[in-house]
Amino acid sequence: MKESQNKKLYEHIDAYLNGELKGDELKAFEDILNIDDKLKQEVEKQKQSDKLFKQIDAYLNNELKEDELNAFEELLKTDNKLKLEVEKYKLVQSALKDTSSIDFRKKLQDIDSEINTKVSSKKPVFKLSRVNWKVAAVLVAFIGLMSLLFLQNRESKHEKLFASYYVTYPMEDITRGEISSHTSLNKLALSYNNGNYERVIELLESNEDIETNDKLKLYLGNSYLNINKEDKAIEVFQTINTDSKFYSDGQWFLALTYLKKGKKDKVFPILENLNANNNLYTNKASRLIKALNAK
Amino acid sequence: MKVDNNTIIEGIKNGDHTIIKEFYKTHLPRITQYILKNSGGLDDAKDVFQDAMVILFEKIKDNSLKINCAIGTYVYGICKYLWLNKLKRIGKTELDDTDFGRIKDPTDDPIDLVYKKEKKLIIQKCLLKLGEGCQEILLMFFGGYSLKEIAKQKKFTDGYTRKRKFVCQKKLIQLADKDPVFKEFKASF
Numbered sequence: 485m486k487e488s489q490n491k492k493l494y495e496h497i498d499a500y501l502n503g504e505l506k507g508d509e510l511k512a513f514e515d516i517l518n519i520d521d522k523l524k525q526e527v528e529k530q531k532q533s534d535k536l537f538k539q540i541d542a543y544l545n546n547e548l549k550e551d552e553l554n555a556f557e558e559l560l561k562t563d564n565k566l567k568l569e570v571e572k573y574k575l576v577q578s579a580l581k582d583t584s585s586i587d588f589r590k591k592l593q594d595i596d597s598e599i600n601t602k603v604s605s606k607k608p609v610f611k612l613s614r615v616n617w618k619v620a621a622v623l624v625a626f627i628g629l630m631s632l633l634f635l636q637n638r639e640s641k642h643e644k645l646f647a648s649y650y651v652t653y654p655m656e657d658i659t660r661g662e663i664s665s666h667t668s669l670n671k672l673a674l675s676y677n678n679g680n681y682e683r684v685i686e687l688l689e690s691n692e693d694i695e696t697n698d699k700l701k702l703y704l705g706n707s708y709l710n711i712n713k714e715d716k717a718i719e720v721f722q723t724i725n726t727d728s729k730f731y732s733d734g735q736w737f738l739a740l741t742y743l744k745k746g747k748k749d750k751v752f753p754i755l756e757n758l759n760a761n762n763n764l765y766t767n768k769a770s771r772l773i774k775a776l777n778a779k
Numbered sequence: 780m781k782v783d784n785n786t787i788i789e790g791i792k793n794g795d796h797t798i799i800k801e802f803y804k805t806h807l808p809r810i811t812q813y814i815l816k817n818s819g820g821l822d823d824a825k826d827v828f829q830d831a832m833v834i835l836f837e838k839i840k841d842n843s844l845k846i847n848c849a850i851g852t853y854v855y856g857i858c859k860y861l862w863l864n865k866l867k868r869i870g871k872t873e874l875d876d877t878d879f880g881r882i883k884d885p886t887d888d889p890i891d892l893v894y895k896k897e898k899k900l901i902i903q904k905c906l907l908k909l910g911e912g913c914q915e916i917l918l919m920f921f922g923g924y925s926l927k928e929i930a931k932q933k934k935f936t937d938g939y940t941r942k943r944k945f946v947c948q949k950k951l952i953q954l955a956d957k958d959p960v961f962k963e964f965k966a967s968f
Binding site for chain 1: 813837852904917949968
């Protein structure tokens with residue numbers, strides 16, 4: 485049975501056991517129950533699980549009588565399923581006691597909806613009910629044409645593709661073992677993450693680890709790329725060797741740097757190579773090749 | 780505009796809507812970028828980011844936040860750990876283990892913290908997926924009200940209140956059970 489059907493069945497059984505089925509719905513369910521043994525079994529299973537749940541509830545809320553309590557505790561020693569359910573109940577208990585965290589999460593969800601509403605309401609909405617449609621259509625077409633011409637003049641296809649494919653290599657965790665000085669590690673992370681690429685370059689260029697650490701090279705190359713020093717970025721990315729585990733990262737950024745410079749002939753072989761090997765960039769490389777080939 | 784750590788901490792502590800919103804708007808994109816790059820989607824990014832923010836909130840609340848970096852960097856670190864942990868759980872192997880091992884560095888404080896809290900985070904998240912009626916009755920009950928008091932306040936009968944609480948709690952646990960963390964928890968018994 486598919487999961488969605490399963491879910492529906494359980495919801496139905498739940499509704500039945502909770503007394504939420506009424507009239508024809510209830511009658512229909514009971515009629516099927518009389519002839520379907522499998523359903524009968526499921527209902528029985530669910531009933532047992534509800535009973536167990538109620539018992540745990542009573543146990544943790546100190547509502548069991550002494551003999552019931554003893555029996556329950558005895559069972560708890562041997563029954564792992566029961567133990568698990570008791571643990572889950574305790575988790576719910578502690579999670580829901582902490583209302584300030586729940587309120588904070590609610591606040592975050594509200595903020596998220598606010599931001600999303602704002603973004604979607606930023607989309608232009610033209611109310612044309614009282615506007616002359618013909619004039620509006622001509623205007624829209626004119627503005628559209630003008631912006632297209634404007635954009636085409638402003639930005640080449642390569643630059644546009646670069647902008648849509650380039651994402652700065654994220655700063656991964658660097659451990660102290662990877663870089664000699666702990667102080668410069670903090671400074672490096674702070675500067676990189678705050679977009680202070682000049683400072684990153686300064687720190688990395690003077691760091692002896694840059695010669696041997698390919699991850700640092702990726703940060704350095706990306707920093708150069710972010711301050712429009714493409715030739716320097718190319719130099720750095722080219723030093724990441726084929727046997728490095730960061731080779732494909734280096735090649736991807738090398739291709740993007742050439743793309744930014746409009747050197748299509750240099751971009752293709754790198755992308756084709758990435759596309760031919762299985763790595764994180766295979767799909768992106770294939771998409772970019774297609775985009776570059778498209779008119 | 781750059782906001783210093785103390786302003787953010789005070790803002791979060793006092794529930795300052797503007798500061799929290801600003802922080803959210805500034806830092807979510809970077810987390811999104813990271814998660815999209817690592818087999819996740821936009822909803823995963825929001826989910827992970829909100830979890831990390833709740834963890835930060837709790838650290839601030841109990842005065843145990845000790846960091847020597849920008850709060851944004853700290854939250855980013857927690858997000859990465861949460862996400863890598865999730866990927867590992869669902870068996871995606873695109874990230875190599877050396878990265879994972881590095882993040883598990885014992886000097887890295889968030890890990891232990893996250894590990895202890897993740898089940899609680901899931902339950903709280905699931906609660907907010909329930910209808911408002913269910914949320915209210917469960918929060919009242921676990922906040923210390925007796926079923927009798929709830930019945931009186933909500934003008935329900937005692938029987939209905941008991942049943943309602945039972946149904947809501949069951950729904951909550953069913954939702955939590957679907958999470959890989961709870962599946963793993965179940966398997967450990």
